Amino acid sequence: MNYKEYAEKYKKISFYDQIRNNKLKSWLLLIIIVVVIIGLMFVISQVYDPTMVFTFLILGIIISLIYVFIGYYFSDKIALFTVNAHEATDKKYNHLNNMVEGLALAGGLPKPKVYIMPSQEINAFATGRTPEKGVVCVTEGCLTKLTDKELEGVLAHELTHIRNYDIRFVTLAIILVGLIAIISEIFLRSLWFSSGNGREGKNPMFLIIGIALAILAPIIANLVQLAISRKREYMADAGAVQLIRDNSGLISALKKIGNYYETNNKTVANKTLASMFIANPFSGKSITNLFSTHPPLSERIKILESM
Amino acid sequence: MFWWLWLIIAVVALIIILLIYYFNKIVVLSNRIDNAFSQINVQLKKRNDLIPNLVATVKGYAKHEKGIFEELAKARAEMTKAGSLDAKFKASDMLSNALKSIFAIAENYPILKANENFKELQQELSDIESKIAYTRQFFNDSILFYNNTVTTFPGTIFAGIFGKQKKDYLQITQAERQNVKVEF
Numbered sequence: 001m002n003y004k005e006y007a008e009k010y011k012k013i014s015f016y017d018q019i020r021n022n023k024l025k026s027w028l029l030l031i032i033i034v035v036v037i038i039g040l041m042f043v044i045s046q047v048y049d050p051t052m053v054f055t056f057l058i059l060g061i062i063i064s065l066i067y068v069f070i071g072y073y074f075s076d077k078i079a080l081f082t083v084n085a086h087e088a089t090d091k092k093y094n095h096l097n098n099m100v101e102g103l104a105l106a107g108g109l110p111k112p113k114v115y116i117m118p119s120q121e122i123n124a125f126a127t128g129r130t131p132e133k134g135v136v137c138v139t140e141g142c143l144t145k146l147t148d149k150e151l152e153g154v155l156a157h158e159l160t161h162i163r164n165y166d167i168r169f170v171t172l173a174i175i176l177v178g179l180i181a182i183i184s185e186i187f188l189r190s191l192w193f194s195s196g197n198g199r200e201g202k203n204p205m206f207l208i209i210g211i212a213l214a215i216l217a218p219i220i221a222n223l224v225q226l227a228i229s230r231k232r233e234y235m236a237d238a239g240a241v242q243l244i245r246d247n248s249g250l251i252s253a254l255k256k257i258g259n260y261y262e263t264n265n266k267t268v269a270n271k272t273l274a275s276m277f278i279a280n281p282f283s284g285k286s287i288t289n290l291f292s293t294h295p296p297l298s299e300r301i302k303i304l305e306s307m
Numbered sequence: 308m309f310w311w312l313w314l315i316i317a318v319v320a321l322i323i324i325l326l327i328y329y330f331n332k333i334v335v336l337s338n339r340i341d342n343a344f345s346q347i348n349v350q351l352k353k354r355n356d357l358i359p360n361l362v363a364t365v366k367g368y369a370k371h372e373k374g375i376f377e378e379l380a381k382a383r384a385e386m387t388k389a390g391s392l393d394a395k396f397k398a399s400d401m402l403s404n405a406l407k408s409i410f411a412i413a414e415n416y417p418i419l420k421a422n423e424n425f426k427e428l429q430q431e432l433s434d435i436e437s438k439i440a441y442t443r444q445f446f447n448d449s450i451l452f453y454n455n456t457v458t459t460f461p462g463t464i465f466a467g468i469f470g471k472q473k474k475d476y477l478q479i480t481q482a483e484r485q486n487v488k489v490e491f
Contacts, residue, residue: 094427094430094434095430095434098431098437098438099434099437102434102437102438103441105346105350105441105445106441106442106444106445107445108339108343108445108448245444
């Protein structure tokens, strides 16, 4: 098959459209989160005096700026530190580094750094805000339990996360979700302390709305963030196939990962990191629901097989 | 001010913006093709540089396999002097085939096969082969993007104005895709 036929074939599936479309939808989801924050602020200001809102806003802005700054600039280092990863500079990792470089060349990306997690489970994640700062991190288990072809599928999946700026986007989404949780918490706690003094004459309806929002907003934001996370996984699977021009490696890698976590549940990941991995180490069962970070492996395999 | 004057100004501004947009887009896309091409060259050169090492190692164990060394040397020389894209890839294919035969021959020499240095070279060369395949794929992807822009409306109008034409893909044959991975 020459390249023209490849091009025709891939035009039909139209990865480029799919990726563009998904990017658009993800931005939409992010806008929803921002609207929720603004709504929350508005309702809070209706419940309290304007002067009090002012202090809260300034305090909130300072805390959230520090929070966003740390989350945005140190998320990669924090993640690598948490899983105790080391850089794959040893000679025995030459082949792995070459594979990553090859895939980076295929995607027109700078070669990301490669890190190793000392764990026998089969999993991988990518981090770094921009492709220039990209890091791909795989477990020792990936190297011993997967064939070259399967490992290539996993690496291509991670590289697609880097190329699509998924990491930046998902990091921002996680940060915003955290912010909403903090704002709600502050609001609910402040109600507790200030109850009874000088709230006569305020609209009680806003108070009820405020409490309801403060309870619901973090949950809704969390669900939106998880939906973004699941969508990104499908996109990264599609992108991996586009890079390698073959789906068999990733399919059989996902099957192996699924089998592994059915019988083992030890993992280096914690709950926050789970959403970054190629497969969620905590979801042994393959049912999807609103609270999953990843779509079920069986569903991903089915879609991959149709490509 | 007359309303039609504003209209003319708006139309002219729109045309200028579109011209700038498409000019930049076409330049960016063709720069990407040049970049992809230089990436191919980097990998081809890396492979060429490893061949003397490989020959020295293999010669230590299989001195009398003269035919294959000649073939390798010839392909490598062709590779170095090839100027055009076509000549380059012809030589590159020749070199890939020669390497394939040398690794096939090595199967007959257990001591050579067990040599640490040889194993490393074989792995490295096999990795470079797949990198070459990937750089060629990226080259073609870049051409696909470029061609899509200069052949579809309205890009085709601007491509016409700037005198930019469709570019040719590199042919990637079925056989070539199969020997991307050197089996051992």
